[in-house]
Amino acid sequence: MPGGMEHCARRAASRDEAVSDRLRVAIIGSGPAGFYAAEALLKRTDIVVNVDMFDRLPTPYGLVRGGVAPDHQKIKTVIRVFESTAARPTFRFLGNVRLGSDLQVEDLRRHYHQIVYATGNEADRRLGIPGDGIAGCTPATVFVGWYNGHPDYRQAKIDLSAQRVAVIGNGNVAIDAARILLRTPAELEKTDVAAHALEALRESRVREVFILGRRGPGQASFTPSELKELGKMEAVDPVITPEELEDGMGSETAGDAERHRNLEIFRSFAARPQRADAKKLHLRFLVSPTEVIAGPDGNVFSLAIERNRLEARPDGSVAARGTGKTEVLEVGMVLPAIGFAARPIPKVPYDEKALVIANEDGRVVDPATRAVIANEYVVGWARTGPQGLIGEHKRASAHVVEHMTADGAGLAARELPERDQIISLLHERGVRPVSFSDWKRLDEVEVARGAQRGAPRDKIVDVEAMLAILAQH
Numbered sequence: 001m002p003g004g005m006e007h008c009a010r011r012a013a014s015r016d017e018a019v020s021d022r023l024r025v026a027i028i029g030s031g032p033a034g035f036y037a038a039e040a041l042l043k044r045t046d047i048v049v050n051v052d053m054f055d056r057l058p059t060p061y062g063l064v065r066g067g068v069a070p071d072h073q074k075i076k077t078v079i080r081v082f083e084s085t086a087a088r089p090t091f092r093f094l095g096n097v098r099l100g101s102d103l104q105v106e107d108l109r110r111h112y113h114q115i116v117y118a119t120g121n122e123a124d125r126r127l128g129i130p131g132d133g134i135a136g137c138t139p140a141t142v143f144v145g146w147y148n149g150h151p152d153y154r155q156a157k158i159d160l161s162a163q164r165v166a167v168i169g170n171g172n173v174a175i176d177a178a179r180i181l182l183r184t185p186a187e188l189e190k191t192d193v194a195a196h197a198l199e200a201l202r203e204s205r206v207r208e209v210f211i212l213g214r215r216g217p218g219q220a221s222f223t224p225s226e227l228k229e230l231g232k233m234e235a236v237d238p239v240i241t242p243e244e245l246e247d248g249m250g251s252e253t254a255g256d257a258e259r260h261r262n263l264e265i266f267r268s269f270a271a272r273p274q275r276a277d278a279k280k281l282h283l284r285f286l287v288s289p290t291e292v293i294a295g296p297d298g299n300v301f302s303l304a305i306e307r308n309r310l311e312a313r314p315d316g317s318v319a320a321r322g323t324g325k326t327e328v329l330e331v332g333m334v335l336p337a338i339g340f341a342a343r344p345i346p347k348v349p350y351d352e353k354a355l356v357i358a359n360e361d362g363r364v365v366d367p368a369t370r371a372v373i374a375n376e377y378v379v380g381w382a383r384t385g386p387q388g389l390i391g392e393h394k395r396a397s398a399h400v401v402e403h404m405t406a407d408g409a410g411l412a413a414r415e416l417p418e419r420d421q422i423i424s425l426l427h428e429r430g431v432r433p434v435s436f437s438d439w440k441r442l443d444e445v446e447v448a449r450g451a452q453r454g455a456p457r458d459k460i461v462d463v464e465a466m467l468a469i470l471a472q473h
């Protein structure tokens with residue numbers, strides 16, 4: 001063979017080798033955990049990794065788009081990091097594809113060498129008390145999804161005609177919900193709050209919100225920066241009675257730095273003079289709801305609560321115990337914000353106790369035998385439950401990718417169908433996957449719409465409307 005041809009043949013052979021040496025990974029879920037896993041996979045230098053990232057929505061970014069409060073725009077700038085991951089040539093986004101209906105786990109096993117579940121915690125924990133779920137008792141997930149324009153909740157019935165609202169829970173989600181209820185329309189219209197929510201919030205009659213914690217101020221899981229922000233709102237005074245504050249102090253959990261900082265903030269709130277015309281945000285501690293009481297119209301009329309005392313457990317943690325002393329809080333709306341759970345996906349192993357995808361340190365396992373299911377992994381809230389802020393997923397997802405690297409030697413040699421066959425399969429099933437460039441077109445439309453009200457974007461909240469826009473272009 002002449003030298004030039006030999007050289008070409010060698011080059012083609014080595015390219016083919018390189019091609020067959022590519023690892024193909026499916027990531028299900030495009031929230032922070034999924035994107036950080038993609039970043040770590042695409043940065044691998046030992047092998048070329050092709051990543052296909054699926055999401056059930058046509059829009060990427062999970063809770064960064066559908067959870068983070070609209071008045072926290074700065075946090076959403078993390079999207080720029082995800083955009084640079086999405087720009088890599090070995091990355092593809094396939095939105096509008098739901099695992100469990102449009103695609104099954106068997107399809108993924110056939111088309112990919114490894115699978116990463118990054119499906120978050122889309123279910124919520126229920127109060128489990130009489131009256132839970134009556135009209136006006138709405139999980140915070142629904143309220144948050146509604147004001148953030150999540151397509152699942154765009155038609156939620158959120159009635160803001162009551163003057164007093166109880167938010168149950170002592171985490172940041174409770175604070176977000178309370179803040180959005182009490183912000184002025186002027187504060188909200190320059191944010192990406194959904195247009196339908198902005199309209200309803202303009203007409204809102206809510207003047208007082210009670211955030212209720214079953215344990216004391218020393219155990220509240222608010223982050224200090226979120227808590228502090230409550231003291232800086234335009235037309236709102238945080239209210240905390242010095243007695244209730246002192247009652248719940250003096251417990252071990254108050255030892256860590258964040259909680260210590262929270263206690264200082266609570267004290268500063270308790271010492272503040274109240275403005276007569278301000279809306280009120282009451283922070284109440286050591287109370288548990290016992291019944292959501294309906295009025296004659298079937299809507300929330302009040303909330304029965306029981307006072308608690310703190311009790312040290314042998315492991316050093318602090319539990320709340322009911323004292324039998326009760327009180328009725330007159331509120332017309334109740335928003336439980338008491339935690340989340342992973343939503344089970346057909347054929348994906350589920351841990352019924354921990355309410356997450358069954359796993360050992362990110363490796364998916366059979367929930368009964370705890371045997372590892374080869375080549376399947378889980379990251380983010382679907383792995384751990386609702387713990388951790390966006391930035392924390394970077395290290396956590398990279399840790400799981402280390403397992404994938406360690407387990408995956410030789411995997412790339414397994415022959416797979418052509419890369420585009422997954423798209424043909426979806427088309428055969430009548431599913432229209434939305435690519436990242438499709439999303440960027442939707443993004444442009446949203447940004448242009450938002451500019452009309454001086455907001456960063458005005459979200460399209462209906463999947464059909466998104467697909468119709470894409471069909472036009």
Ligand SMILES: Cc1cc2nc3c(=O)[nH]c(=O)nc-3n(C[C@H](O)[C@H](O)[C@H](O)COP(=O)(O)OP(=O)(O)OC[C@H]3O[C@@H](n4cnc5c(N)ncnc54)[C@H](O)[C@@H]3O)c2cc1C
Pocket residue numbers: 028029030031032033034054055056057060061062063064067068069072075097098099100118119120121122144172173176345379380381382387388389390391393
């Ligand atoms: C109300 C709220 C406010 C928050 N505010 C902040 C904040 O201000 N700052 C901060 O740092 N952190 C905040 N967090 C925490 C942060 O949002 C989470 O840590 C993070 O989003 C979890 O990432 P994840 O990728 O595990 O899940 P998610 O972000 O929930 O992403 C999961 C993705 O999976 C997709 N999906 C689910 N099921 C399927 C399926 N069957 N098929 C295909 N796709 C599927 C979903 O559509 C979603 O896009 C907030 C959380 C909440 C709930």
